[in-house]
Amino acid sequence: MSNYQTVVTAVISNREYIDGLDVVVQPPNWQEAEKAYLQMSAQQSYTEMTQVMARLSELISYQSNRLEYRKRTEIVRDLVEQLETEGQFPNAHYAFDNGVLTLELTRLIESKGKHWVSEIESSRHILWDNQWQRVDAVATLLRSQHPQSFRAVTIACRNGQSKTMWAFTKVIRLKRYGRKRLVIVHEQSDLGDAPRFLLTDAQHWESTRIMETWNYRWSCEVFHEFCKQVTGLEAAQVRNQQAVKRHLRLCCLAQSLLQRVTGSGGKSESFSFAKGTQTIGQKLHSLSREALAQLLELAHGLFANGRSIAQVLEVLMPA
Template identity: 55%
Template sequence: MRGYSQCAKSLYHNVKSQVVRSITQVIEASKKHWVSEIECSRNIFWEGKWQRVDGVAQQLKADHPESFRHKRVRCRNGKTREIWAFSKTVRLRKYGRKRLVIVHETEDLSDSPRFLLTDALHWDASRVFATWSYRWPCEIFHEFSKQLVGFESAQLRKEEAVKRHFCLSCVAQSILQDTSCSGRKSERLKFAQNDEPTVGQKLYSLTRESVQQLVEFVHVLFNQGQSVEQVMECIMPG
């Protein structure tokens, strides 16, 4: 989560594989920018007529390969990737004027191009691609939060309560990532040659730590001469 904070302050990165107008309208209304990948069959207005974007890419590659400029892009976690990109503001049905970036990752343009779209007309290809590189981490964080730290299990109606639950889920995700691991590996996963602790091991470590703190607290209360009823009242007030 901490790695995404700088990105999230300036924009919203659309993690859908296909751009959805209802979502982009909400993002734009919040004065945020978005980046999304679009399908190759999407039509754009090019040279006076509507054409498929993959057809435009083929035409550019055949007639003007020099229009794909070589760039070194610093992506998330400081990684640098080389791309050859064409960028231009174009018009799309229902969306209006948006910036299109056609990206190849081989110098001879032999790979399948990636088509990125953004409402930030002033962004260059490097910034669009760098922003898009956050897609999978954001999506993994979203799935992780829903499945493991309680984001999806919320049954709240008020906006403030939803916000608090979201913040607590983010905190739980950060704690789970940073926790040390003491759980044993599953017998079924002995074949895996990976020293990284699993999520299950981390959950086990946190659960064990919590139970230990409870046991220590109860032990202190009993040493103080309190009865079972008094201890229960401390743990679970009636």
């Protein structure tokens, strides 16, 4: 597992559940190091055929690795294309980091009739007062000259709590992207904190909906923390890339099942600390009992059909 790096995580969530759709990994990009090695080890001529074949193998390996490696933006675009082709989430919009914000991705999402919300870097230029200016410079101007333009907005967080923030919103123009709605967000009433800059294609959305949609982006962090602690996301003892992918997707499935299972053992002294609230331990206990019950049912059926102990053992644990 240490030979791979997590590149992209896709999560679908609402106020009740967080479900991992995919965790994409790939080997680190060693192209520069491989290229430097090829340049350093190059020779003017090769006298032996074995040297030629060895050099050819190195060149083919370098080219293969270069073609197989995908940028994060390419992976995200392919994931969105797959999700929209399958059509399992027709009413879900997208929230993602500025690291994967590309014109190609936004146009793809918009072509599917969906909307997107992303954070943009403070150095991004927008058209303001007929001049191209950095968005952080515009935010500084608004705070100093028009602080009243930031309205107090209360948003409903995914966990059911409410949070008050101060936001300025306006439809502006960006290079290449055209007209989009910008939201400048502060968490402090005196506007003394560093602002966050949110961008969306949904020009008709109010700042409240934009911020609430962006709030769902943090479901990825909750998913990662849960899977690392509970479902063994980083505990794969495999080396093959396909096996790693299979392990990660099974972790996504386990995480979804744990959210939905009804926990048992609520009356046990072992779970008295929970005071009636279902814990992960109770849910794991329920899943373990269910799996054991199915195993016993299988063994019971085999014994009822006249199988011997050795035959049943061979079914349950092949030699």
